[in-house]
Amino acid sequence: MSEIRKIPFILEPPHGRAFSADACFIPDRKPKPVVVFVHGFKGFKDWGYWNLLADYFAGQGFVFVKLNLSHNGATTESNDLVDMEAFGNNNFSLEMTDLGVLLDYLTGESCSFREEIDPEQIGIIGHSRGGGLVLLKAREDARIKAVATWASVSHMNPGWGEEVIARWQQEGVIYNLNTRTQAQMPLYYQLYEDYAANPDRFDVKQATAALKQPLLIVHGAQDPVVPVSRAYELLEQKPDAEVYIVPGAxxxxxGSHPYSKTELPADALKAAEKTVSFFRKNLNNG
Structure with a gap:
């Protein structure tokens, strides 16, 4: 097999905060379907085994593109979460803009690996909150031809109750503990304001019900963070979706971060194999 090439690039959305991305593929100057991978809350593009996942998809004949959402806390110099001010100023509108900018790049003439991709065949994967995000984006953007979610949420509100919202508004910030780094990560009230101002746009179930693209829902049977019941909530909205529950996952x-092994975790490999099969069926050239 030819050697996999990794192409890093930086994009700058209209809001002005640049973000990093990279593309992995086997260079053969033949158009290949693209799979975009979107991390979740407190995630980043080089977390854990995501680079191994990129290599796996590249080896299966895809161009695998992953990004750091612009306000996830990473910078263009560091892939870990070091910029708490940016993290606190993140919101769903910004994330939707970031995905749009990436899709513009992939389908435009300025793409630095343009000869390797088929811009008409773009699939997208979202993990955790990223799953909700890609469902929202796919409803709005027909350039996305197939959608897969891994351990996805079924709503973007993680459970902000009236008391939390009132305190949030009064104090201007709430904090979320990063159990990996022990950092208290700020969430400024503007996040809730953005969410509340766009109730229909950010309704994941509504977006799933309206989704025209084929959908694969992958979830771990023993997910302690986003219960497997969320997968079935999404399925209720789109009964023709494919569902794959990974036993014991x-x-x-x-996975974990850091991840030092050279092979994908067994459960991640199962999820990846199922997702590759799904995209091969639903993206031309796959």
Whole structure:
């Protein structure tokens, strides 16, 4: 097999905060379907085994593109979550814009690996909150031809109750503990304001019900973070979706950060194999 090439690139959305992305593929100058991977809350593109996942998809004949959402806390110099001010100023509108900018790049003439991709055949995977995000984006953007979710949420509101919202508004910020780094990560009230101002646009179930693209729902049977019941909530909205529940799998399908092994976790490999099969069926050239 030819050697996999990794092409890093930086994009700058209209909001002005640049973000990093990279593309992995086997260079053969033949158009290949694209799979975009979107991380979740407190996630980043080089977390755990995501680079191994990119290599796996590249080896299966795809161009695998992953990004750091612009306000996830990473910077263009560091892939870990080091910018708490940016993290606190994140919101769903910004994330939707970031995905749009990436899709513009992939379908435009300025793409630095243009000869390797088929811009008419783009699939997308979202993990955890990223799953909700890609469902929202796919409803709005027909350039996305197939959607897969891994351990996806079924709503973007994680359970902000009236008391939390009132305190949030009064204090301007709430904090979320990063159990990996022990950092208290700020969430400024503007996040809730953005969510509340766009109730229909950010309704994951509504987006799933309206989805025209084929959908694969992958979830771990023992997910302690996003219960497997969320997968069935999505299925209720789109009964023709494919569902794959990985027996015994947790939220990250066996991964952690840092991840030092050279092979995908067994559960992640199962999820990846199922997802590759799904995209081969639903993307031309796959």
């Amino acid at each position: 947790d939220h990250s399908f066996g």
